[in-house]
Amino acid sequence: MAQQVTLNKQRHFPKSVPAGNYSGITWLGGERYAVVNDKAPTAGFHLMTISTDSLTGSILEIRADSFVTSNHPNRDEEGICYVPKANTVFVSGEVDGQILEYRLDGQLTGRRLNIPPIFNTARGNGGFEALTYNAATHRFWTTTENTLKADGQKPNITRKIPNLLRLQSFDDNLQPCEQYRYQTDSPSVEGKKGKNTLGVSGLAALDDGRIVVLEREVFRAEKNIGSFVHVKLYMVNPTLQQGDDFLQKHLVAEFSTKINLTNRSFANYEGICVGPRLSDGRQMLVLIADSQNQYRGYLKDWFKTIVFADTH
Numbered sequence: 001m002a003q004q005v006t007l008n009k010q011r012h013f014p015k016s017v018p019a020g021n022y023s024g025i026t027w028l029g030g031e032r033y034a035v036v037n038d039k040a041p042t043a044g045f046h047l048m049t050i051s052t053d054s055l056t057g058s059i060l061e062i063r064a065d066s067f068v069t070s071n072h073p074n075r076d077e078e079g080i081c082y083v084p085k086a087n088t089v090f091v092s093g094e095v096d097g098q099i100l101e102y103r104l105d106g107q108l109t110g111r112r113l114n115i116p117p118i119f120n121t122a123r124g125n126g127g128f129e130a131l132t133y134n135a136a137t138h139r140f141w142t143t144t145e146n147t148l149k150a151d152g153q154k155p156n157i158t159r160k161i162p163n164l165l166r167l168q169s170f171d172d173n174l175q176p177c178e179q180y181r182y183q184t185d186s187p188s189v190e191g192k193k194g195k196n197t198l199g200v201s202g203l204a205a206l207d208d209g210r211i212v213v214l215e216r217e218v219f220r221a222e223k224n225i226g227s228f229v230h231v232k233l234y235m236v237n238p239t240l241q242q243g244d245d246f247l248q249k250h251l252v253a254e255f256s257t258k259i260n261l262t263n264r265s266f267a268n269y270e271g272i273c274v275g276p277r278l279s280d281g282r283q284m285l286v287l288i289a290d291s292q293n294q295y296r297g298y299l300k301d302w303f304k305t306i307v308f309a310d311t312h
Contacts, residue, residue, distance in 0.1 A: 004282075005253045008058045010267055010289075010304040016063045017048070017301055019294040024080040024131065024202070024271040025286060026089060034089050034104075035271070035288060036077040037067075044069030044106045045080060045091065050286065050303070052275070057284040057307040068106030075100075078270070079131030079202070081140065085172075092128035092142060099128060099142065113140060113170050116179075121150040126199065129270060130214070134205035140170040141211055143182065145199035155187050157196040162186045165200060167211070167238070167247065180238050183246045184215050188230065195220040202272035204285055209239040212252065212285060214272045221259075224298060228258040229268050233285075233306065253306055259298060267302035268292075275305070282309040 021039040028034055028047075035046040046067050051060040075093025082089050083101075088109060092099045097120065099113040122128070126146030133140045146154040147163045155161050163184040169177045187198050202214035213234045221227045234249035241247055257265040267289035275284040285306045291299040 004309045006057065006307040007253055007255055008056065008305045008307065010257070010265070010302045011059045011062075012300040012302050013062045014300070016061070018064060019291065020046075020301060021290050021293055022046075022271065022288050022301060023078045023129065023290050024091075025288045026080045026082040026273045027275050027286065028082050028104075029084070033273070033286070034080055034082065036080045036091055038074070038076050038078055038094075038290070039293070040067070040069070040074055040077070042069045043072045043074050043077060043091075043093075045077070045089065045102070047104075052284065052305060054279045057275075057278055057282070057305045059303055059305055062303060068104070070102065070106050070108050072108070078127075078129040079142065080271075081131045081133040081273075083133055084135050090131065090133065090140065092131045094125060094127040094129070097122055097127055099131065099140075111174060113142075113174050114176060116168065116176050118148065118150055118166070119144065119168070121148045123149060123154065126154065129199070129201045130203040132203040132205040132211070132273070134207060136207040137205065137209055138172050139177070139205065140174075141167060141203050141205050142170075143167045143200055143203065145201060155196070155198050157187075157189070157194060158192050160186050163199055167236075169238075178238060180241055181244065181246045182213070182236070182249075185232065187217060189217070189219045194222055194227075201270040202287075204272050204274045206274065206283070210235055210237045212272065213249065214269065214287070216269055218268055224259055226258075226260060227266055228256055229266060230254070230256045231269050252308060257302075264298060264300075266299060267304070269302075269304070278307060282307050
């Protein structure tokens with residue numbers, strides 16, 4: 001099965017989207033989306049309107065409408081997914097390692113995913129960034145950004161190894177179900193100067209059981225110039241998995257953003273979700289980047305769409 005993929009141009013909307021630390025996104029239907037901000041003053045999420053071209057999937061306009069909150073302390077919210085039947089969202093937090101349910105007014109329902117104890121060995125700032133739900137398959141999916149302490153070391157600027165991750169599912173009763181092994185690529189950056197981060201920052205579950213995995217490598221040069229983000233979207237199909245091998249992954253798309261003397265496209269894409277289908281039936285994915293509150297004026301709050309169709 002081949003993929004016909006279109007990568008639309010990334011865009012930012014400084015007049016209608018305030019500077020933030022946007023780390024996760026989910027589609028609520030129509031043009032409505034919910035977005036988490038991992039450094040918001042309190043736990044909650046933004047409600048946004050994202051208008052896209054029905055023929056190409058290109059982003060036309062984005063407007064931040066409101067921020068809803070439980071008024072509890074921020075949990076370093078990283079991932080968010082929408083459950084249509086309940087009309088609620090689940091939000092993952094790296095501080096507490098929990099995935100909690102919220103109403104669309106930002107209030108907690110008291111429910112949470114029953115996370116297996118092995119995930120208690122997640123590293124600080126390397127826990128649950130990725131979260132998705134699919135109503136057709138009745139499955140939540142999550143994984144940590146980096147290798148659990150129980151499973152070994154994580155890659156860095158000098159340690160050129162992959163992450164060894166656990167892709168974990170949950171059913172509609174919020175109980176753990178299938179778990180699969182997933183291996184990221186190894187770091188591509190050369191040399192030993194600067195800082196390098198590589199891991200899975202997002203998941204997007206499709207109706208047929210396949211999952212799009214967002215792997216991203218972030219290299220921060222010592223003086224910013226030369227920094228880059230390399231994004232790879234892989235497709236995995238747990239329904240075809242046999243045995244305890246790593247999930248087979250197939251590259252769907254890849255692209256890079258960077259900072260140099262003439263280019264400030266650098267975008268640390270941390271969130272991804274399934275969006276609406278286009279008028280010709282192609283599927284749209286929506287990506288969101290974390291600008292670290294538009295760090296030092298270098299970074300912008302970028303959004304991007306990717307469109308694909310399966311052909312046999």
